[in-house]
Amino acid sequence: MTDFPTQARAAEAAMRDVFPPTPLQRNVHLSERFEADIYLKREDLSPVRSYKIRGAYNAMRKQADQELFVCASAGNHAQGVAFMCKHMGKRGVIFMPVTTPQQKIQKTRMFGGENVEIHLIGDYFDDTLAAAQDWCGREGGHFLSPFDDDDVIEGQSSIAVEIEEQLGRVPDHVILPVGGGGMSAGVTRWFGDRLHCLYAEPDGGACLRAALKAGKPVALDHVDTFVDGAAVGRIGAKPYEILKDVPLPDVLSISEDRVCATIIEMLNVEGIVLEPAGALAIEALGDVRSWIRGKSVVCLTSGGNFDFERLPEVKERAQRYSGVKKYLLLRLPQRPGALKEFLSILGPEDDIARFEYLKKSARNFGSVLIGIETKRPENFADLFGRLDDAGLAYTDITNDETLAQFLI
The missing domain is CATH 3.40.50.1100 (Rossmann fold)
Incomplete structure (x- = not known):
């Protein structure tokens, strides 16, 4: 051996x-x-x-007599298999999750041309994998795993x-x-x-x-x-x-x-x-x-x-991680001049990226979703200090995943 x-x-x-x-x-x-x-x-x-083209090619060249290859992929393995199907004159049936970015789906079609057909099945890769293996078991062909293959x-x-x-x-x-x-x-x-x-x-x-x-x-x-x-x-x-x-x-x-x-x-x-x-x-x-x-x-x-x-x-995610963008729920008085007073609290490097009243009513205070971008993370400590001094109530929801799913 x-x-x-x-x-x-x-x-x-x-x-x-x-x-x-x-x-x-x-x-x-x-x-x-x-x-x-x-x-x-x-x-x-x-x-x-x-790098997925490497594994696809190596496996396919070792199955030179096989005419049909079946695979499941989140995108990159699919492109490697599609490229090699066209290069080697083979037929490919490719299963991809429904959530696969369109760029990867389009490139797979481009690389494989008429040599491949694509099926979008499953929200997660493991669902897609099961569907591909089931199809291969019924229709034949060589199943080409994206990773679980010597x-x-x-x-x-x-x-x-x-x-x-x-x-x-x-x-x-x-x-x-x-x-x-x-x-x-x-x-x-x-x-x-x-x-x-x-x-x-x-x-x-x-x-x-x-x-x-x-x-x-x-x-x-x-x-x-x-x-x-x-x-x-x-x-x-x-x-x-x-x-x-x-x-x-x-x-x-x-x-x-x-x-x-x-x-x-x-x-x-x-x-x-x-x-x-x-x-x-x-x-x-x-x-x-x-x-x-x-x-x-x-x-x-x-x-x-x-x-x-x-x-x-x-x-957006990079800014939130690096600390230069935050989202606040602000309790703002509903009276003339209140918004202008809030704007005066912002620092010279602070910008409003989002401003949305969550609830409009005749109450004395209203809730506002506000997104703020700044150039340096430490600017937020100064901003929060000024908000406290002004007596404005606020909640930082930047890292609250539950609220973020609904509001941001």
Whole structure:
């Protein structure tokens, strides 16, 4: 039986029939910020703007006699399968969640053309996966898992082969985003104990952490689909077998709002477009600052399939996380001049982003929903002090998720 390193090298060599190695770039901005040598492995620059093309191609080339491939995907695996179906002249049937961003659906159609058909089924990936497997069981074809497949894991390991060749050595750390675990398992298996692997997953899809705590893959009670490329409710069984000995402190849970801040920063500072899952590894740098100082670190920018219709939401969440935007319920006197007096309390860097009376009546006071943006988080402490001095009653609801769902 061929050993894994030989298989991984063969997979990496096979990729060259489809696309060149993705760049490994030292990022000056991040390196200076974290006092380390930070490199970005730019999987967002693959032909389908994610690493998923690697696993799809490797698995499909090993099933060369198969004419029909079936898959379930939150978007990126679908694009990889669609691209390879057209490239290899195969037929693909692709199942995607109804909640998949339109950009990913349209790109899947574009990459696959007449070679693929798309079915939108299920609100969550696990529902979509069950539907795809059921269809494949009835209609035939080769089911191509996005992560729970030895050939897919082997294909994703080609990333690690490229990193070592491009850097000319093994880095001290590599930070990997985790969804179903296929890529992180492949990279981990290639490097073994030659470096320190760290794993970043979204708070709303922390399936690796849950599996490590339980000692086996377990289904999450709820999955937040915002980081759609990593919103998986149960880690794959095959990836888990490779990752089951990962120390729990090496698994970093990143809030969805933090991911938004990184997306905006990388777009504004570096001109790099990342989808939420693609930004996980970079945002995780802040959690391991003391570990990586003076070291070489590779962050995998796993995908750049970002739907710009989501940008207002991403900006909103980033502002709330960074503390420069807050929402207040303000109890405002209903008399002439009251609004003008309130406006005079605002500081020179404070702007009103939203102003809405929640209840209009003949009472002496009315409730107002007000959104305020400022340039520096510390400005809010000054503003709240002035509101207190003026005797105005207010409630900060910025982080009240229940109220935010209905009001913001």
